[in-house]
Amino acid sequence: MRTVVGAAGLALMVFGGLLVWDQTTHWDVLIWLAGGVVLHDGVIAPLVLGLGFMLGGLKNRGLVRGALLTAGCLTLVALPVLLRPLPTANSSVLPLDYVRGLLISLAVVAVLAVLLGAGRWARKRAGGPDDPEG
Structure with a gap:
């Protein structure tokens, strides 16, 4: 059952990605995806790790x-x-x-x-x- 649900989720992700890719320019999608990675890795993750470190005691x-x-x-x-x-x-x-x-x-x-x-x-x-x- 886990494999079926996982395959269905992957298929829906691919379908959604194709819809987004067809409706916008390719650069808009790439910039949006890169922005998400930069925001997560450059801001959110260091902030959460720093707060967790400060709250350790x-x-x-x-x-x-x-x-x-x-x-x-x-x-x-x-x-x-x-x-x-x-x-x-x-x-x-x-x-x-x-x-x-x-x-x-x-x-x-x-x-x-x-x-x-x-x-x-x-x-x-x-x-x-x-x-x-x-």
């Missing part, structure tokens, strides 16, 4: 990693509307303040991470279930 590093991963995913989802060309001809297209929405979402993630960390700390001090000695 933290006790709640799993909580911090989860919060950072959530914040990164929120930012990636918001990038298309944040990078849209302004102004738009139709005012009903993307009418909200998406920068404010992203900042509120990131603040909620930070507050929840702090509250979760404080709850874990309080349980540990009270000898709760997270305390290996209690």
Whole structure:
């Protein structure tokens, strides 16, 4: 079953690649693909590795990693509307303040991470279930 699903996925990837290749100039596709590699290898991977290295000694590093991963995913989802060309001809297209929405979402993630960390700390001090000695 794994082979069938893998072959179907590969066939769909090839089909999608052919559709993109036919609808644009070849240079546009190559530039877009090269940009993805440069962005990943030059920005995202070093940033993630550096943050992971800096967080190596933290006790709640799993909580911090989860919060950072959530914040990164929120930012990636918001990038298309944040990078849209302004102004738009139709005012009903993307009418909200998406920068404010992203900042509120990131603040909620930070507050929840702090509250979760404080709850874990309080349980540990009270000898709760997270305390290996209690």
